[in-house]
Amino acid sequence: MDILTTYHENHPISEAKYLEARTIFPGGVTHDNRYATPFPLYMTHGEGSKKWDVDGNEYIDYVCGHGALLLGHSHPAIVEAVKSQMSLGTHLGACTDLEMSWGSLIKTLVPSVERIRFNSSGTEATMMAMRLARAYTGKSIVIKLEDHFHGWHDYAISDSSGPGPGVPLGSWGSTKVLPSGNLQVLEDFLTSNNDVAAIILEPTGAHYGQLMFNTQEYLSGVRQLTSAYNVVFIMDEVVTGFRASSGGAQSRYGIIPDLTTFAKIVAGSLPGGAVGGKADIMDMISHTGDPKRDRMERVAHPGTFNANPLSAAAGIKCLEIIAEGQVNNIADKMGLMLKNGINDLFSSMEISGHAYGIGSMIHVVLNDCDCDRETCISDHSKIKNTISSEKTIQLKRSLQNHGIDIMGRNAFLVSGVHTEEDIFSTLNSMELSLHDCKKENLLI
Numbered sequence: 001m002d003i004l005t006t007y008h009e010n011h012p013i014s015e016a017k018y019l020e021a022r023t024i025f026p027g028g029v030t031h032d033n034r035y036a037t038p039f040p041l042y043m044t045h046g047e048g049s050k051k052w053d054v055d056g057n058e059y060i061d062y063v064c065g066h067g068a069l070l071l072g073h074s075h076p077a078i079v080e081a082v083k084s085q086m087s088l089g090t091h092l093g094a095c096t097d098l099e100m101s102w103g104s105l106i107k108t109l110v111p112s113v114e115r116i117r118f119n120s121s122g123t124e125a126t127m128m129a130m131r132l133a134r135a136y137t138g139k140s141i142v143i144k145l146e147d148h149f150h151g152w153h154d155y156a157i158s159d160s161s162g163p164g165p166g167v168p169l170g171s172w173g174s175t176k177v178l179p180s181g182n183l184q185v186l187e188d189f190l191t192s193n194n195d196v197a198a199i200i201l202e203p204t205g206a207h208y209g210q211l212m213f214n215t216q217e218y219l220s221g222v223r224q225l226t227s228a229y230n231v232v233f234i235m236d237e238v239v240t241g242f243r244a245s246s247g248g249a250q251s252r253y254g255i256i257p258d259l260t261t262f263a264k265i266v267a268g269s270l271p272g273g274a275v276g277g278k279a280d281i282m283d284m285i286s287h288t289g290d291p292k293r294d295r296m297e298r299v300a301h302p303g304t305f306n307a308n309p310l311s312a313a314a315g316i317k318c319l320e321i322i323a324e325g326q327v328n329n330i331a332d333k334m335g336l337m338l339k340n341g342i343n344d345l346f347s348s349m350e351i352s353g354h355a356y357g358i359g360s361m362i363h364v365v366l367n368d369c370d371c372d373r374e375t376c377i378s379d380h381s382k383i384k385n386t387i388s389s390e391k392t393i394q395l396k397r398s399l400q401n402h403g404i405d406i407m408g409r410n411a412f413l414v415s416g417v418h419t420e421e422d423i424f425s426t427l428n429s430m431e432l433s434l435h436d437c438k439k440e441n442l443l444i
Contacts, residue, residue: 002440003394003397003398003436004038004394007397007400007401010400011039011041012055013042013054014039014040014042014055015038017042017054018039018040019039028040031066033066033407033408037393041053041400041405042054045074046073046074047072047073047074048072048073048417049061049072049073049415049419049422050073051405057403058403059400060404060405060418060425060426060429061073061405062406062411062412062414062426063405063407063413064413064414065269066264066407067239067243067264067265067407068265068267069269069415070242070243070265070318070322070360070416071268071318071321071327071416071417072417072418075318075321077317077321078317081268081317082313082314085098085309085312085313086310088309089309090308090310091305091308096307096309096312098307098309098312098313098316099307099312101312101316102118102312102319103116105315105316105319105320105323106262106266106274106319107276108323109246109247109319109322110247110248110251110276111247111251112256112257112258112260112277112278113260113277114276114278114279115277115279115282116274116282117275117276117301118272118274118303118307118311118312119273119274119275119301119306120271120273120303120306120311121151121263121271121272121273122150122151122236122238122261122264122273123150123151123152123273124151124273124303125151125238125263125273125274126150126153126156126236127155127156128261128275128301129198129200129234129275129277130155130156130197130198132259132275132282132285132299133198133232133234133258135284135299136197136232136281136284137198137231137232138197139194139195139196139197140195140197141174141193141196141197142155142174142197142200143175143176143178143186143189143196143199143200144156144175144176144177144178144199144200144201145180145181145199145201145202145206146159146179146180146206146380147159147206147207147380148180148201148206148236149206149207150200150236151238154167154168154171155175156200158171158172158175159177160177176189176193176196180201180211180213180380181205181212181213181214183218183221183225186199186221186222186225187225190225197231197232198232198258199222199226199231199232199233199234200234200236200261201234201235202236202239202240203215203235203236203237203244203248203253203255204240204244204249204358206380207408207411208413209357209361210383210387210410210411211380211383211384212375212376212377213377214375214377215253215358215375216253219249219253219255220253223255223256223257226258232258232259234257235249235255235257236261237249237262238262238264239264241260241263241265242265242266242319243328243359243361244359244361245328245359246322246325257277258277258278259278259281260275260276260277261273261274261275262274262276265318266318266319267314267318268311268315268317268318268319269314269318270310270311270315271311272307272308272311272312272315284297284298285298285299285300285301326416327416328416330418331359331360331414331415331418332359332360334360334414334419334420334422334423335357335359335360335361335412335414337423338355338362338414338423338427339356339362340373341426341427341430342355342430343355343373345427345430345434346368349435349438351366351438351443352367352368352443352444353365353366353443354367354368354371354373354376355373356371356373356375356376358375360414360415361411361413361414362411362413363410363412364410364411365386366386366389366391366392366395366443367382387408388409391437391443392409392410393409394437394440394442395433395437395442396409398436399429399433401433401436402429402432403425404426404429404430412426
């Protein structure tokens, strides 16, 4: 059977559930990234590095909860921490010791964080960081980089072509989208514009390193320019935080931003986000007792589930385990083994393609280049066109047919509980899938 027919044959219950879901949810899904043709897969449970679908199929999981599961599914210590807190209360409507312990752990792991505030998602975190930067500087424009993702609020969702549907022109106009990786363009804009409050970026390139730049050089340059022009440097570590290293990408590369946004891993795989950074910026949220200042200048920050006890309990336990120092080493080691193995397959099978990426964030593109397989700075439009091509879509389907589930169309997010056996099995499935694609004349 061909790839698509096998997909239908292997997943009849998922197909039926999708037909029902289309009568409940717009597009039949609850997250854009879960939309897939001819239908997405429906999962029932996960444990460690694996998960299972409604048809009983087992998968080695590289979606990892959209990047949140550095410790894998249902980690026993996190399960126990959440169960224990459930019996004590899920929302106490008050300050707790848990929130202080959670915040202190983040400050220990990420030295740039002098103060921190919690919220419920990465989108909330980036929105809050942008607002703080504007309030602190008294300026309006926030620079973002082409293709970099910072959530779906009005200031972040649009690109250089114009505001997205439902986004006011004024909101789009206060966000300037610049080419990624080009320090000269950034400097020219800062030189010619005195109303820039901040720049926000993904530190390893767009989509956690899918579309990269020369990481060390560019981040260092951004830090120098933002310091020179008194612009707030916001590092969006929603994905890279506690994954690129225990202290995030900023610790890996030795770059100190003014503000950092967190989500995913920070809450131990439960809903949660945070903004942390310099005290004088973060203290724009503080009540001072001065009625005029608190009413006119203070940045308000409510939020029903900020630092809720369940997310705090999970986040504390997750960060405690990360702080022990082994999890990131294991994830990076398994990521390197996977990346090298995939590149060996492309070479031995004489297929144009390569795997690249930093640490446990691996991307696979079905065309070759001469990069060092860590930092790939080949043409972004070529990468995007390849990822959207039929051959990439069919490779993902075939991987699912062979028991591998990946993030998006081309990413492997490796956890600290993936084993060498998982990697060997994944490479075997990748080889089978590449053969499937060759049979259908999708690869050269």
